[in-house]
Amino acid sequence: MKAQRVVWGETLAEIASTDPTLVVLDGDLATSTRADIVADKQPDAFIEVGIAEQNMVGMAFGMSTLGYRPWLSTFGVFLTHRAIDQIRMLVSQTKAPVRIAAAYSGLLNGSSGKTHQDIEDFAIMRAMPNMTVIAPADEYEAASVIRWAAEHPGPVYIRFARDAVTPVFPEDHVFEVAKPVAVRNGSDVTLISTGVQTSRTLDAANILAEAGIEAQVIHLATLKPLDDAALLSLIGNQENVVTVEDHSRIGGLGGLVAELLSERGGTRLTRIGLEDRWSESAPNEFLLEKYGLSAERVAESVKASLLITAR
Amino acid sequence: MTAVDHRSHDHVELDTLARRARWHIVNTVATSKAGHIGGPLSAADLLTALYFRQLRIDPTNPSNPDRDRFILSKGHCAIGLYSVLALRGYFPEEELATFDHGDSRLQGHPDMLLTPGVDASTGSLGQGLSAGAGMALAAKRLEKDFHTWVMVGDGEIEEGMIWETVISAPRFRLDNLTLIIDLNGLQQYGWPRGEGDRFDRSEPMGHVDLEAVFRGFGWQTLSIDGHDWEEILTAYATANERRGVAGTPTVIIANTAKGHGISFTRGTYKWHNGIATTEELELAHSELIAELLLEGNDR
Numbered sequence: 001m002k003a004q005r006v007v008w009g010e011t012l013a014e015i016a017s018t019d020p021t022l023v024v025l026d027g028d029l030a031t032s033t034r035a036d037i038v039a040d041k042q043p044d045a046f047i048e049v050g051i052a053e054q055n056m057v058g059m060a061f062g063m064s065t066l067g068y069r070p071w072l073s074t075f076g077v078f079l080t081h082r083a084i085d086q087i088r089m090l091v092s093q094t095k096a097p098v099r100i101a102a103a104y105s106g107l108l109n110g111s112s113g114k115t116h117q118d119i120e121d122f123a124i125m126r127a128m129p130n131m132t133v134i135a136p137a138d139e140y141e142a143a144s145v146i147r148w149a150a151e152h153p154g155p156v157y158i159r160f161a162r163d164a165v166t167p168v169f170p171e172d173h174v175f176e177v178a179k180p181v182a183v184r185n186g187s188d189v190t191l192i193s194t195g196v197q198t199s200r201t202l203d204a205a206n207i208l209a210e211a212g213i214e215a216q217v218i219h220l221a222t223l224k225p226l227d228d229a230a231l232l233s234l235i236g237n238q239e240n241v242v243t244v245e246d247h248s249r250i251g252g253l254g255g256l257v258a259e260l261l262s263e264r265g266g267t268r269l270t271r272i273g274l275e276d277r278w279s280e281s282a283p284n285e286f287l288l289e290k291y292g293l294s295a296e297r298v299a300e301s302v303k304a305s306l307l308i309t310a311r
Numbered sequence: 312m313t314a315v316d317h318r319s320h321d322h323v324e325l326d327t328l329a330r331r332a333r334w335h336i337v338n339t340v341a342t343s344k345a346g347h348i349g350g351p352l353s354a355a356d357l358l359t360a361l362y363f364r365q366l367r368i369d370p371t372n373p374s375n376p377d378r379d380r381f382i383l384s385k386g387h388c389a390i391g392l393y394s395v396l397a398l399r400g401y402f403p404e405e406e407l408a409t410f411d412h413g414d415s416r417l418q419g420h421p422d423m424l425l426t427p428g429v430d431a432s433t434g435s436l437g438q439g440l441s442a443g444a445g446m447a448l449a450a451k452r453l454e455k456d457f458h459t460w461v462m463v464g465d466g467e468i469e470e471g472m473i474w475e476t477v478i479s480a481p482r483f484r485l486d487n488l489t490l491i492i493d494l495n496g497l498q499q500y501g502w503p504r505g506e507g508d509r510f511d512r513s514e515p516m517g518h519v520d521l522e523a524v525f526r527g528f529g530w531q532t533l534s535i536d537g538h539d540w541e542e543i544l545t546a547y548a549t550a551n552e553r554r555g556v557a558g559t560p561t562v563i564i565a566n567t568a569k570g571h572g573i574s575f576t577r578g579t580y581k582w583h584n585g586i587a588t589t590e591e592l593e594l595a596h597s598e599l600i601a602e603l604l605l606e607g608n609d610r
């Protein structure tokens with residue numbers, strides 16, 4: 001198992017070896033985001049900007065106007081929050097080909113706590129016109145997403161996780177933008193998940209299977225743009241839909257699916273995610289358990305949602 | 312080791328406290344398997360002197376409205392602050408063992424809602440000086456006599472928000488505000504010092520004449536050795552005396568070494584954070600604590 005950030009550093013270094021337009025701008029976190037791999041292997045593609053995220057976004061935009069396709073390297077929280085006005089005006093409103101690589105996203109960030117846990121990024125980035133929003137499931141999908149994004153002509157936001165998860169996809173998996181993918185079949189309930197949470201959601205589905213509940217699991221790597229028709233067709237006439245995300249229950253994947261399903265009747269949606277409160281610093285297992293995102297806790301919540309569903 | 316009799320009793324006591332703080336830092340991070348080392352160690356003397364000799368505070372009444380305020384803007388150095396707060400009596404030293412564990416009062420970054428003695432929440436770099444300016448301005452308007460102290464890192468001051476406050480604080484005549492820059496010569500990654508050696512990183516502010524810059528913005532500047540008790544205490548007293556009379560804020564540019572106090576962490580950029588091995592912990596203990604026991608200074 002490889003962490004997505006390692007895949008990110010290695011893949012960028014590889015692309016940079018033949019593509020002189022690829023540059024990585026770092027906010028003094030290269031050893032964490034693993035942009036240091038680029039600094040070691042392709043030093044000309046690496047630009048240290050220092051602890052100055054707003055400046056970094058401004059410079060990335062400026063370079064993009066001369067043909068560069070810059071990637072940003074820092075913790076996601078300092079992009080979607082600290083530098084959001086710069087991303088909004090200089091990147092999103094200009095359609096600049098800046099790749100916003102959000103490292104250490106979500107709840108699990110090596111015990112740094114609530115200041116560093118970006119649990120609102122989907123809500124913010126989804127609402128931004130022109131923005132493509134992607135959360136790869138594992139190391140293999142991450143590699144494919146990075147290659148796709150490197151060629152994309154507009155702004156891209158990619159949510160990366162700090163720690164490795166059990167892969168969801170085979171090594172040769174090819175990411176298709178906007179396409180939801182059913183990663184498990186089942187007819188009792190549909191679980192929709194995104195990012196590395198999909199790996200834990202699959203584990204939850206296996207726990208549910210032991211209790212005789214067969215869950216379909218849909219992975220949504222792209223939150224925006226989304227092929228609505230494809231998602232609705234995968235859901236079919238399933239009445240019990242549950243979203244699971246390492247994000248606030250407000251405005252993220254759950255919000256997205258609620259918006260979509262509100263346009264048709266007959267589905268009961270349960271949104272599993274972080275309650276409307278800040279979290280804390282602690283080891284991953286503790287956080288997943290306490291905040292309801294471990295496979296066991298997700299399985300429990302799904303069971304509870306089925307109990308209260310009129311069938 | 313300097314001979315004991317060359318140092319004043321006061322300095323010996325501070326030295327003992329700082330050694331114990333440093334031991335708490337490296338030991339707690341090793342036990343919790345999370346946290347930073349280099350920045351807390353470089354700041355340990357500055358924090359010890361501040362909490363034990365300068366701040367007008369009462370650990371039994373941490374929310375006294377007239378207390379001096381302190382903001383650790385470089386919030387990743389939380390364990391340094393917690394260690395000194397524990398030694399100063401804000402909470403039991405044993406509680407340090409809960410650092411970074413779930414349900415703890417001691418979060419990875421300082422949390423003013425949880426930890427007694429923490430005056431502002433920090434963790435996203437660059438925000439503490441503005442918070443301090445607000446406290447200092449409110450103190451003036453409310454005719455309160457306390458002093459507000461803010462500590463930043465030398466990498467942290469690459470953040471633009473710092474400079475927004477540097478420009479505006481003299482306009483507000485905030486002579487009750489002091490900025491301490493822990494100029495330890497390293498940030499997390501930064502820039503290589505020269506060709507070829509990627510482990511030899513250059514100083515974040517190596518190309519900046521900080522004294523001239525701050526003077527240009529209208530600040531009083533004091534440059535000191537941040538590991539010399541005499542210089543630290545004198546600078547603190549000078550900054551504090553100007554409260555209510557000078558009309559300009561003070562910056563103390565404290566020359567320190569990242570990781571100071573432990574041989575294998577000093578000046579080593581990869582010890583920005585890190586978990587000491589059992590052998591490293593033993594070495595740190597022998598350098599910090601065993602010497603105290605020999606000298607009979609451990610209280």
Ligand SMILES: Cc1ncc(C[n+]2csc(CCOP(=O)(O)OP(=O)(O)O)c2C)c(N)n1
Pocket residue numbers: 027028029051078082349350351353385387388434435436437463464465466467468493495497498499515569583
């Ligand atoms: C806004 C922001 N950007 C990046 C970080 C990540 N980060 C934490 S510590 C650090 C380096 C800080 O260097 P310095 O200010 O010199 O602190 P010290 O050397 O005292 O540890 C960085 C980049 C952060 N906490 N906040």
Ligand SMILES: [Mg+2]
Pocket residue numbers: 464465466493494495496497498569
């Ligand atoms: Mg520093």
